[in-house]
Amino acid sequence: MSAPALPDVPTTLLIGGSWRPAAGGATFPVDNPATGQALIEVADAGVPDALDAIRAAADAQQALAALSPAQRAALLRRVEAALRDRTDEIALLITLEMGKPIAESRGEVGYAADFFGWFADEALRIGGDYRLAPTGLTRILVQHKAVGPCLLITPWNFPLAMGARKIAPAIAAGCPSVLKPAEQTPLTSLLLARIIEESGAPPGAVNVLTTSRPAEAVGAVIDSGLARKLSFTGSTEVGKLLLARCAAQVMRTSMELGGNxxxxxxxxxxxxxxxxxxxxxxxxxxxxxxxxxxxxxxxxxxxxxxxxxxxxxxxxxxxxxxxxxxxxxxxxxxxxxxxxxxxxxxxxxxxxxxxxxxxxxxxxxxxxxxxxxxxxxxxxxxxxxxxxxxxxxxxxxxxxxxxxxxxxxxxxxxxxxxxxxxxxxxxxxxxxxxxxxxxxxxxxxxAAAPFGGVKQSGLGREGGFEGIAEYLDTTYAAIPV
The missing domain is CATH 3.40.309.10 (Aldehyde Dehydrogenase; Chain A, domain 2)
Structure with missing residues (x-):
C-alpha cells in the first residue's frame, strides 16, 4: 500500500527558539499505522535536552509575560488563521502518522484552531478583584498572574487538538511551555510548533521534546524545580505516577485521564x-x-x-x-x-x-x-x-x-x-x-466548554472560561485605606 508523500515537517527539537538535534544525535522512527512502515526519523531527546528545554522556557517567562494581553491575543489569532489556511496539509500529516480518516483529520484541525481563537479572547478577559475589607481599614486587590513554565504532555489520538488545548491557554496566560508529544505522533506537534514560531512567538515560549524515553525526559523536567505546572492527557495509570512525581515539587497539575x-x-x-x-x-x-x-x-x-x-x-x-x-x-x-x-x-x-x-x-x-x-x-x-x-x-x-x-x-x-x-x-x-x-x-x-472528568478520570478543566484559570496563580495585595 503506497501512501501520499509526507508534508514538509521539522524533525529536530525546538529549544529556546532554535531547531537542533538531540544530544548525541539520537533519533527514532515514526510509523504509518496503515502500512506499518516508517515515515521518517525524529530527534530522540534525553535528559540533557529536557533540562535545556525547561531552562529555555524559564528564560522566556519574562518576555512572554511582558507581552500585553492584546499582543498575546494577536499571536493566538495568527496561529488560528495559519491552521485554518493550512488545513489540508496538516490533516494529511495527522492521517499519515495517526491513521484516522482524512475527513476526521480536517475536523481536528478546525477543532484545534477553535482553541487558539477561544483563548485569544480569554487573554483579554483575565480579571481580578478589588474590595474593601470588612473592617474598612484595608483595600483588597486581587490579581491573576501566569503560573510560570509549564510541562505539557499530549497523547497520540488527537495530536494537534490536544497540543492546541494546552498551548493556547498557556500563551494566553503568559506561560512558556515544554511540549512532550506522544512518541507515536510527534510530527504534528513539531509542525504546530513551527507555525507558532512563524506566527511571532518569543523564542522559548514553546519548546518541543520528541523522545522515545519519556519517563527520563519528563522526570528531568519535573525534578528540575523550574516547571511550575504539568498538564497531562493520557492513561490513569501514568497520570498517577506523574502526580506522585509532581508532589515533590508541589507543582500545579491538570490531568485528563481515562474514561469508561x-x-x-x-x-x-x-x-x-x-x-x-x-x-x-x-x-x-x-x-x-x-x-x-x-x-x-x-x-x-x-x-x-x-x-x-x-x-x-x-x-x-x-x-x-x-x-x-x-x-x-x-x-x-x-x-x-x-x-x-x-x-x-x-x-x-x-x-x-x-x-x-x-x-x-x-x-x-x-x-x-x-x-x-x-x-x-x-x-x-x-x-x-x-x-x-x-x-x-x-x-x-x-x-x-x-x-x-x-x-x-x-x-x-x-x-x-x-x-x-x-x-x-x-x-x-x-x-x-x-x-x-x-x-x-x-x-x-x-473549545468553549470546560472539558474534564471526576473520580479517576482527572483533575481540572480544559477549554471554556475555566481553561485559562489552570494557568494562573492568584496574588492578593493588602493596601491600607
Whole structure:
C-alpha cells in the first residue's frame, strides 16, 4: 500500500527558539499505522535536552509575560488563521502518522484552531478583584498572574487538538511551555510548533521534546524545580505516577485521564437520533478517544431494535487507509492496540456474548467495527477503556438500574443520555458521576466548554472560561485605606 508523500515537517527539537538535534544525535522512527512502515526519523531527546528545554522556557517567562494581553491575543489569532489556511496539509500529516480518516483529520484541525481563537479572547478577559475589607481599614486587590513554565504532555489520538488545548491557554496566560508529544505522533506537534514560531512567538515560549524515553525526559523536567505546572492527557495509570512525581515539587497539575463512558438509551428515546449519536460517540477517531462510548446501556424494550440498527450501520462502514476516498475507519495506532481489541472480543465471546456484526480477525492494524449483545457482567470490556471500534450492549429495566451500571466504574469523564423527557434528562445529569454529559448528543467536545472528568478520570478543566484559570496563580495585595 503506497501512501501520499509526507508534508514538509521539522524533525529536530525546538529549544529556546532554535531547531537542533538531540544530544548525541539520537533519533527514532515514526510509523504509518496503515502500512506499518516508517515515515521518517525524529530527534530522540534525553535528559540533557529536557533540562535545556525547561531552562529555555524559564528564560522566556519574562518576555512572554511582558507581552500585553492584546499582543498575546494577536499571536493566538495568527496561529488560528495559519491552521485554518493550512488545513489540508496538516490533516494529511495527522492521517499519515495517526491513521484516522482524512475527513476526521480536517475536523481536528478546525477543532484545534477553535482553541487558539477561544483563548485569544480569554487573554483579554483575565480579571481580578478589588474590595474593601470588612473592617474598612484595608483595600483588597486581587490579581491573576501566569503560573510560570509549564510541562505539557499530549497523547497520540488527537495530536494537534490536544497540543492546541494546552498551548493556547498557556500563551494566553503568559506561560512558556515544554511540549512532550506522544512518541507515536510527534510530527504534528513539531509542525504546530513551527507555525507558532512563524506566527511571532518569543523564542522559548514553546519548546518541543520528541523522545522515545519519556519517563527520563519528563522526570528531568519535573525534578528540575523550574516547571511550575504539568498538564497531562493520557492513561490513569501514568497520570498517577506523574502526580506522585509532581508532589515533590508541589507543582500545579491538570490531568485528563481515562474514561469508561456509558451511553444510556431510555425507553422513550428517539431511536433514529440514538443510533446516529451512538455512531458519533463510538466511532469518532476509530473509537480511539477518551470520550468514546464504552458501554451501551439500553432500555430492555428498545434493545433489540437499537442493536439491529447500530449493527447494520457499523457493519456498513468502510475500513481503509485514512487517505483513501471513502475511508470511514482507519487502522488502530499500533500492534498492541490490535492485540487488546482481539483480547476484549475473545473474552466477551467466552463469557457468552453474541456477535451482531464484526469480530473477524484483524488485517494488519485494521480491525472490523464490532457490535456485541448479551454482554455479561464482569466482562473485561465493561471495565476497561476499549479504545477501538467495539460496541458492547447491555440492557436495563428501571432508571435506577441504568444509573448504577453507569456509575459502577472508577472513571467519570463523560456520559451520554438519550431521552425525550426533559425531567428525566435533568435527573440523569444530576445522578451520573461524570464531568460531562451529552444529552441527545454524541459529541461533547467544544473549545468553549470546560472539558474534564471526576473520580479517576482527572483533575481540572480544559477549554471554556475555566481553561485559562489552570494557568494562573492568584496574588492578593493588602493596601491600607
Amino acid at each position: 463512558a456509558p451511553f444510556i438509551v431510555c425507553a422513550d428515546a428517539d431511536l433514529d437520533e440514538a443510533v446516529e449519536g451512538a455512531l458519533l460517540a463510538k466511532m469518532r477517531n476509530i473509537g480511539q478517544a477518551c470520550t468514546a462510548a464504552n458501554r451501551f446501556i439500553v432500555a430492555e424494550s428498545l434493545a433489540g431494535e437499537f442493536t439491529s440498527r447500530l449493527a447494520k450501520r457499523m457493519g456498513a462502514l468502510t475500513v481503509a487507509a485514512g487517505w483513501l476516498d471513502g475511508s470511514q475507519v482507519g487502522p488502530l495506532i499500533d500492534d498492541a492496540a490490535v492485540e487488546k481489541f482481539d483480547r476484549l472480543v475473545r473474552d466477551a465471546l467466552d463469557r457468552g456474548a453474541t456477535v451482531e456484526t464484526g469480530a473477524v480477525p484483524a488485517i494488519g492494524r485494521f480491525v472490523t467495527p464490532t457490535v456485541l449483545s448479551g454482554v455479561a457482567p464482569g466482562t473485561a470490556l465493561l471495565d476497561e477503556e476499549i479504545f477501538g471500534p467495539l460496541a458492547p450492549i447491555t440492557t436495563f429495566r428501571a432508571e435506577e438500574e441504568a444509573v448504577r451500571a453507569a456509575n459502577g466504574t472508577p472513571y467519570g469523564l463523560v456520559s451520554y443520555v438519550y431521552t425525550r423527557d426533559l425531567r428525566r434528562a435533568l435527573r440523569l445529569v444530576g445522578s451520573l458521576a461524570t464531568g460531562m454529559v451529552g444529552v441527545n448528543s454524541g459529541v461533547v467536545s467544544n
